[in-house]
Amino acid sequence: MPSRGKLARLALLAVSSGLLFGVDLGSIGAAIHPMAEEIAMSTLQTESVVSGAKGGAVGGCLLGGALMSSRGRRFTVAVSVIPFVIGPIFLIFATSFAELLLGRLLMGFGIGLASVAAPNYLSEVVPPALRGIFEAMYELGIALGMLGAASINLGIEHFDQHGGDCPLGNCWRYQAGMVPLGAAFPLLLAVLLVPESPRWLMSMADSDDAGLLAALEAIQELGRDGATVRLVAARGGTGPPTTTRTTDDLVSLWDERHEAAGSPLWSARTAETVGFERSRETRIKTRHVLLQTFRDIGAILSGAAHVPEGAHSGLLLAIAAAILNQACASTSLLVYTQHVLQEAGVSNRETQNSLSLAVVAAKALGVILGLMLVNRVGRRMLLGWGGALSALLILVLAVGAAYKNVAVLLTGMSGFVLVFYTTWGIGYWIVVVELTAAGGPRFSGASQSFATATLFATGWLTSLTFIHVISLGPYGLLIYAGVAVLMALFAAFLLPETSGRSLEECGELLQSTAAPLLGESSDSQEVSHSPSERSSLN
Template sequence: MSYAYSHPDPHVEGPMHRVPEEGMRKIWGWAVLIAVGGFLFGFDTGVVSGALLFIKPEFHLNALEQGSVVSVLLLGAMAGALTAGRVADRLGRKMTFGLEGVVFLVGTAMAVFATGYPMLLVARVVLGLAVGAASAIVPVYLSEISPPSIRGRTLTLNQLLITVGILVAYGVNLTFAGAENWRAMFACGAVPALLMVVAALWMLPESPSWLASRGRTREARKVIASVTDDETAELLLERWNRREEEDEKSRPKQSGWHLLKTVDLRPALVVGLTLAAVQQFGGINTIIYYAPTLMQSTGLNASNSIFYSIAIGVINLVMTVVSIRLVDRAGRRPLLLGSLAGMAITLGLLGLAFVLDLPSWLALVAMVLYIAAFAAGMGPTFWVIIGEIFPPRARAAGSSASTTVNWMSNFIVSLVFLTVVNAIGEGQTFWIFALVCVFAVWFVMKYVPETKNRDVDKIDADMQVRFGRRPASGEAARRG
């Protein structure tokens, strides 16, 4: 039997350090199915852009009602992300994933058969609940079924499927635009939602670390052995049991949200929440909002916004693929630092183009480079980091908290952007986003550990050192 080693250094301890190639293929199959949750995240946030063109005249929507149909999904997503961690800790990752598929189906059906604005609004809230829950749980699930060597790539797969979902949504919009069939646009989301339910019932395993934490050792051993062997499964379970015993001694009867309040987990929580806010306050959604305007200013025909959305989606997708190829080679910190630096520079140039009324092609180039920089680093790597920095007992709650802040930040930026632009100007607003990215470069350099090929104990030790809670020594002293 040939083996794929999950860590290039055999002396570095890590879970499932030796996985057969057949086992790796099985894990990748699971990862693709789990990432369907990310696909629906992208699809349901993107499909409304085309559907709204035809919903507006049919339901006679005014400007406020149109805006609410789009933005109410963000409120639902906040609620979904906030509650998903607790549900996943209680019911398990697999069942929660299947329930998310059911909620997607219900929301899709409500949207397809909506008879007016109120029903459509409720449908978008329900879809938001599913989107938020999926955004919180998919990274956790992916992290817990992946060995270290491919953990970065499987977690980045979530962002890849989000971008694919957005791109497919634009393609679906284009397909049904001629017939003005917005109901068919929404209906296409039922196919991946049904796949989530089927996968949870018959194709996916439960997270072995969740099973072990619930005392279901035999089931956990069976899942691990299905991709490695009995000996590796036993060793890994012994490590998990030791960690659980140590956690019980230091933090008895604490788990999930309560565990996040402890001093030891404060560094991980600060990193997760800060990166979640930065990903949105770095201006990504506002840049996409300005894309058609900037393209039109270059002399291009911007009458068909769907075509331009597809072009942006392709750039986003291509650079996310680049990130997948680099995340387990270059590491998380280099991608974050390079991405944030690129975002700061391009935002600075974009602001300058507005303030000094520079040639429009410069603004267009800056915008395209900004999207590329975001997609190659900050976009996908945030989801990787939040899947790795929290210990197993707090992973779902930590991801839930971080994702909730991410959606809240998205909502705040969307809400106040135009107000700020009207008050200080477009260029100055983009400079504020640039300053956020500069702050983020400093924050990552000082506080974010390298998580590549490291287990949770080594990641935590590095974070404790970075936050000044423990003296630097040995592995903990390394700053990646």
């Protein structure tokens, strides 16, 4: 098991990558009304700006999948910071709808890159027993980002309401621009403290001894048991170490890949003669990989014969989870909390922000509870009860909206947010990695990118239509309650139990259970590949 220091670095990456999404969600809500008033935007334009971040995230997810394959998981996380720095600057100085929309799209693009790369990276470097907790830390980062942004925005609103003078003009520019800008820099620090994913390095190395050495060095930097003794032997050229038995998943995988390559590092060739110079064939261009990603997604969805068994059904399950996660208005409700309160009769903006802080705090508490539960209950139970209780609490929210009772309304909102982020909020980021594991190094990345792009696309559509849906009154909220019921049914009848399994074991489970359940194409199921053939395909 890695030391606490090694795990702390990974935890910092998990939390700081989630901060981008969380600060975005927590900052835009307080700025909606003053921003719309100053720029003179219509309701549709306002919805477009608010939902623009999720629209940009769709593109970020798809490009992120290509970058992960061609340049690495860690590299992609680092690149996500760039658009998240540029986007807020546009918002700070925006004078038109187009500038606001562009800034929000850029912020979303960075969120999309981080959202697909960070969970993927964590799933590949964290021990299986801790994978659920670390994937949940990404959601914890979102919660902390929202809580921090909401708290700062409340202070800005208080300053504005009591005669303060914001140098840039209306204080919404600080709420929507300056606050998100500061969230980008912790992620830069976190990326500098962790190595590239050994699994990605091994997939790029194939039988190259330099690549295998780089992967082993990354495993050793992660503090995995058995890596140091192998690295000493490889660098010294003294032959295999005397003790090679290990229970570590990464070290065992490296042993298999190294042996399959003919054990090149157990020779007299030392590290001084080995440089990790990628060959021309290995140095793949991102544009080529992006096009290949789209082709791979099409092959997976169609159940092509060359796609590993279980990848088709795993992607369908991941897509279903992504749609349900956002179609219940889980993030839209957080973004539009102030608007919902205004519809219920709360007209003072400072009061709106104060009450919305309670909803954001419920999200943070939900994630903390989820961290405590994620390794204690199975995935199906966690998501099943989450869907059922979410449906009940949305009904409470609808009753509060019907009678314009702020106390009942706030109870329904806070309760729903608490339950959702205890269960589905952290659950999606865990199960999407586990459900797509059957695709192997090549197809799992494409599957995760497409599933998470679907998540943001659904969130974009939900946010784009949220004001119109709640304008229908309490009956509009029943749509979201119906989605929550579907969430419970999905977990009970379709979701396989992947808790406590390695990624390789999750892939095997999908091959044996999920494919028959969803009707994997017969052509895909009839093709059987040997390990060497699968390696060449992946």
